[in-house]
Amino acid sequence: MSDRPRLALYVQHLLGIGHLRRAAALARAFVDAGAEVLVFSGGIPVPDIDFGAARLLQMPACLAADAAFSALLDAEGRVIDSAWKDSRRELLLKEMAAFQPDAIVIEMYPFGRRQFRFELLPLLYWAQNQGLLIVSSVRDILVDKGRDDRVLEAADLIRRYFDLVLVHGDPRLVPFERTFPRATAIADRLRYTGYVVEKPAAASATYDRNEGEVLVSAGGGAVGGPLFRAALAARGLSGLKDRVWRFVTGRNLPEEDFGYLKRASGVDSGIIVERFRSDFADLMARCHVSLSQGGYNTVMELLALRTPSVIVPFSEGQESEQALRAELLAERGALDVLPAEHLEPDTLAATLTRRAQIGALPIELDLDGGRHSAEITLAALAAKKAH
Structure with missing residues (x-):
């Protein structure tokens, strides 16, 4: 068995891929700091996520039925039941015991x-x-559900289980x-x-943004349709x-939204539509x-790359996290923010032109949140072992 500290990282993404991308960045940082890392992922597999030298264990996958998180579905689209839960719990505990970690990092829970x-x-x-070190990994802003009992819980x-909250x-x-x-x-x-930010090669490169494109994106895209359609309508006004x-x-x-965009690109050579780019950070670094x-993840990478940015936060249901972070950054002049409910083409066109x-x-x-997370966790682990 390796003398390196062994760290298990649990992550469950349900709608977008942001949680998984942040977990992957943390996994790479822990490996860079000298740990052996096994990532337990419970969401739908996502190609092209870079876990570096960390190992990935894909558990039986589930996802949210919709943006309101009204139900959880398995990989075949069926509502998960007690048998599914029992099976996954047994697998998780079995594989965790087999790995014999020194520390467990759980993403988001219990927040x-x-x-x-x-x-x-x-x-x-x-x-x-x-006797393991138990760590919760949580982003800076939580969604306000209006439930004081959940906060107390x-x-x-x-206080009952965790040694650290990162x-x-x-x-x-x-x-x-x-x-x-x-x-x-x-x-x-x-x-x-x-903040945990990808460290793309583009961060150290110098580009002439005056020659760049207008780059329109929406993370994994699950709820990006309205943004893309508004951008297409704003283009001619901009x-x-x-x-x-x-x-x-x-x-x-x-597919309906993707097809709409592809049809537009078919009649206008100034519109390019792609599902995925492995060099997305480079696109952000050199776009106009x-x-x-x-x-x-996207917002912090844009800040790190100093990319002129307009943000349209996802705000369906009770989602408030993206809006609050964007508004705080907009107050400091770092970017512009437009509420999704007021996404009019002329306003969007003017805002993009102004920010450019x-x-x-x-x-x-x-x-530098990845490196600091690893340093804090491994120092706490060493202190726990010393006692």
């Missing part, structure tokens, strides 16, 4: 992913009995208590890591209409201006 208590509570009980679970953010932008009112009750466990507009839709954009949804002229204004934030 989210409450639907997976059926396997996570038994996992926490097992890990505690094994999360704080209680942190908050992937910077309190200079938004302190954790802004969206988790019981933060003071778990303050001794909280550690701000800075001062940027003579530039190439590149739509990178994501693999999960519904970016239009995108406000996912954590202004450029990207720098903002002081810690964007």
Whole structure:
């Protein structure tokens, strides 16, 4: 057996792919810091996610039935039942015991992913009995569900089971208590890591944005249809209409929306439509201006690359996370934000043109969250073993 510390990372993405991408970046950072890492992924497999030298164990997959998370479906589109839950719980515990980790990092829980208590509570009980370091990994902003009982439950679970809470953010932008009112009750466990950002080669390259495209994207694309259609309508009204507009839709954009865009590109050579680009970071680094949804990963990469950006946050149902982060950054002049419910073509066209002229204004934030997460966790593990 290797002398390196062994770390298990649990992640469950349900709608977009942001959680999985952030987990992959963390896994690579832990490996770089000297750990042996096994990622337990419970969402639908996503091609081209880079886990580096970390190993990936794909559990029986499930996803959200819709943007409102009204139900959980298995890989065949069936609502998951108690037999499915029992089977996955047994597999998770079996594989976890076989790996024999020194530490477990659980993404989002107990601040989210409450639907997976059926396997996570038994996992926490097992890990505690094994004397493992138990870590929660959570983004800077939580979605406000308006449920004080859930906030109290999360704080209680942190105090009962967890040694650390890695908050992937910077309190200079938004302190954790802004969206988790019981933060003071778990303050001794909280550690701000800075934002977890991909480290693309493009970050060190120099491009002439004056020659660049208008880049339109929506993460995995599952809920990107309205944004893409609005961008297409805004193109002819924009001062940027003579530039190439590149739509990178994501693999999960519904076929109806993808077909609509492809038909437009068929009659206009200035429109390029693609599902996926492995060099997406390079596209962001050299584009004239970016239009995108406000996912954590995309926004932080845009900031790191100093890309002029207009953000249209996803805000269906009770989703508030993307909007709050984008608004806080807009207040500092780092980007522009347009609410999805007011996405009129003329307003969008004017905002894109204006942001392209202004450029990207720098903002002081810690964007080295992967490395800091690894350092904090492995230091805590060493201290736990020493006692």
